[in-house]
Amino acid sequence: MDHDELVSSWFHLHSSVPFSYVQLPEARPGIVASGKNIPVVDLGLHDPSQTLKQILNASQEYGFFQVINHGVPKELMDDTLNIFKEFHAMPAEEKIRESSRDPNGSCRLYSSREVNNKDIVQFWRDTLRHFCPPSGEFIQFLPQKPAKYRELFVKYTQEMRTLGLKILELLCEGLGLDPKYCCGGLSDSPSLLGHHYPPCPEPSLTLGAPKHRDPTLVTILLQEKDINALQIFKDGEWIVVEPIPYAFVVNIGLMLQIISNGRFIGAEHRVVTNSGIARTTVAYFIRPTNEQIIEPAKPLISSGVRHKYKSITYEEFLRNFMSKGSDFEPELLL
Numbered sequence: 001m002d003h004d005e006l007v008s009s010w011f012h013l014h015s016s017v018p019f020s021y022v023q024l025p026e027a028r029p030g031i032v033a034s035g036k037n038i039p040v041v042d043l044g045l046h047d048p049s050q051t052l053k054q055i056l057n058a059s060q061e062y063g064f065f066q067v068i069n070h071g072v073p074k075e076l077m078d079d080t081l082n083i084f085k086e087f088h089a090m091p092a093e094e095k096i097r098e099s100s101r102d103p104n105g106s107c108r109l110y111s112s113r114e115v116n117n118k119d120i121v122q123f124w125r126d127t128l129r130h131f132c133p134p135s136g137e138f139i140q141f142l143p144q145k146p147a148k149y150r151e152l153f154v155k156y157t158q159e160m161r162t163l164g165l166k167i168l169e170l171l172c173e174g175l176g177l178d179p180k181y182c183c184g185g186l187s188d189s190p191s192l193l194g195h196h197y198p199p200c201p202e203p204s205l206t207l208g209a210p211k212h213r214d215p216t217l218v219t220i221l222l223q224e225k226d227i228n229a230l231q232i233f234k235d236g237e238w239i240v241v242e243p244i245p246y247a248f249v250v251n252i253g254l255m256l257q258i259i260s261n262g263r264f265i266g267a268e269h270r271v272v273t274n275s276g277i278a279r280t281t282v283a284y285f286i287r288p289t290n291e292q293i294i295e296p297a298k299p300l301i302s303s304g305v306r307h308k309y310k311s312i313t314y315e316e317f318l319r320n321f322m323s324k325g326s327d328f329e330p331e332l333l334l
């Protein structure tokens with residue numbers, strides 16, 4: 001990658017947004033719903049059936065919630081956000097060197113200019129992405145700078161795996177499936193994304209991420225406390241996800257929408273920018289291995305309920321999703 005492709009390399013030279021980053025009028029950030037919020041799920045309740053009720057309602061109605069009392073140490077959450085801030089603050093040459101050790105791309109630094117067609121509108125964001133399978137494969141390709149990067153990465157992804165499996169078990173139980181239904185191949189290929197959204201001179205014209213659904217079963221997002229930037233699209237309006245300190249934002253991805261035969265919503269969301277300060281987030285994507293077949297869970301169908309989605313391998317899904325984006329979603333329907 002060329003260092004000019006990173007937004008963080010040049011944003012400070014501009015007092016207006018370059019034309020290729022100006023969104024079409026209909027996609028620009030506009031009015032948001034007032035007084036609305038996404039549900040909170042308390043994982044530490046004495047009565048587990050109450051937690052189950054909360055998580056089921058949230059997944060069916062919103063596809064988005066914030067989890068509290070999740071058991072991940074606060075210090076690790078702070079340290080992880082800070083190490084990604086430090087990474088993105090390093091000189092571009094160093095960031096590129098530290099993230100290009102694997103010729104097969106298990107670790108990758110990119111901006112939308114690198115992954116998207118050059119003709120479409122670009123997004124105000126840089127991302128460092130790693131694969132982080134439970135086998136520990138690929139660790140030798142992780143950045144060695146900042147100095148604590150590898151150590152924190154290993155600790156944080158272990159915590160995310162534990163939390164992710166706990167959430168998946170609750171969701172499967174709530175669907176009436178074996179709680180372990182999504183453990184194994186359906187969740188064995190997670191990735192970690194450290195997003196960085198530099199301050200933007202004209203936030204009303206740009207986006208940090210377009211309206212999208214995630215190509216995951218579930219996504220667990222760590223975001224900063226005081227910045228309102230993530231928005232979800234529900235019933236025709238945008239709802240701001242106001243950060244709750246030390247909560248994680250969890251959303252259902254398109255894969256779990258399919259597995260649940262549409263009972264859970266893979267909610268659409270986007271990220272807006274702000275002119276004041278940079279925002280850093282860390283997203284843990286729970287993803288299947290490439291050869292896994294994604295289809296509605298058989299026990300959900302046997303009771304006479306109609307299949308809503310076709311069967312597709314994750315590899316084929318990803319290939320189409322990368323090239324066609326959300327235009328591919330109707331093709332998944334039966």
Ligand SMILES: O=C(O)CCC(=O)C(=O)O
Nearest residue numbers: 195209214230271281283
């Ligand atoms: O950074 C955020 O707030 C959200 C990122 C996101 O939507 C994603 O990684 O899919």
Ligand SMILES: [Fe+2]
Nearest residue numbers: 212213214269
């Ligand atoms: Fe997302």
